[in-house]
Amino acid sequence: MKIITFDVGGTAIKFGMVDENFEMIFSEEFPTNEFEDTDNMVMYAMESKLREYEGQYDAIGISTAGQVDFENGMIHDGVGNIPNYNHSDLRGTFEKIFNVPVAVDNDVNCAAIGEAHFGAARGAKDFLCLTYGTGVGGCIYINGDVYRGSKFAAGEFGHMATHKDGRPCTCGRIGCYEAYSACRVFTKAVSDRMGKKMSGREIFKEENLKNPIVIEEMDKWEDEIALGLRNLCYIFNPSLIVLGGGIMSEILLLGHIRHKVNMQLEPNYKHVKIEKAQLGNKAGMLGAAWLANERLKTWNK
Ligand SMILES: [Zn+2]
DSSP: OOEEEEEEOSSEEEEEEEOTTOOEEEEEEEETTTTTTSSSHHHHHHHHHHHHTTTSOSEEEEEESSEEETTTTEEEEOOTTSTTOTTOBHHHHHHHHHOSOEEEEEHHHHHHHHHHHHSTTTTOSSEEEEEESSSEEEEEEETTEEEOOTTSOTTOGGGSBOSTTOOBOTTSOBSBTHHHHSHHHHHHHHHHHHTSOOOHHHHTSTTTTTOHHHHHHHHHHHHHHHHHHHHHHHHHOOSEEEEESGGGGOHHHHHHHHHHHHHTOOGGGTTOEEEEOSSGGGHHHHHHHHHHHHHHHTOOO
């Protein structure tokens, strides 16, 4: 049994193949706009890859940016930055062409499913997953499954309001959690004050960690991250929160966040474990592959 799996983002599409043990046989990536002269460049790119490997896989898993109608395997909304991709019927189209089951879900949900079966949340029935990057994504995992909400848009923690009359957000509203806690916001704040463009990895280099600007901005940023996590702890009373996004592999940052959240919680909430995601940029592909395998189990030709 083999599954071909994709992870579609705004700048890159990752794709690969897993075997029956969900071991990655290969994986690679290419720019999302590689076929920008086509009508629907993401669908075109995926179809080309699927034709290239046709006959070598039993199911197709797709993790994608945007809100996904999980029941129907369609893009529901939220990918306005990729031309003509909104409302794409991924499952309907590819099941018809390739005659194998196709599973599609939102990228943060897929990452959480990956972590639930193969990573930081192995064995956990309930947990929350948040990813910090350009924005902040979220997933609510309850009783061994993703809670998707009435219109497949639950867990958008990035757009919780944490500041009244706050900063504008990319969603058009103000005061959103991600306008304060996204990794991008932190690296921009440090870069602006340091007078040079710095990535998260550069900021966390030892020589920069003694810089008062870095210390101050990091402290402010951690406070914002912790504020949102505190709210979520009081809503869900979780035993585990998994934090994803490359920046969360910084152990110093994770330690500070754990401390700041813990300080704000009452005793019945303090047991919450805050862990970094373990699967890195393969989480989405593995989660999508797992969903594809579930669909394969009930697939009737
Ligand atoms: Zn927002």
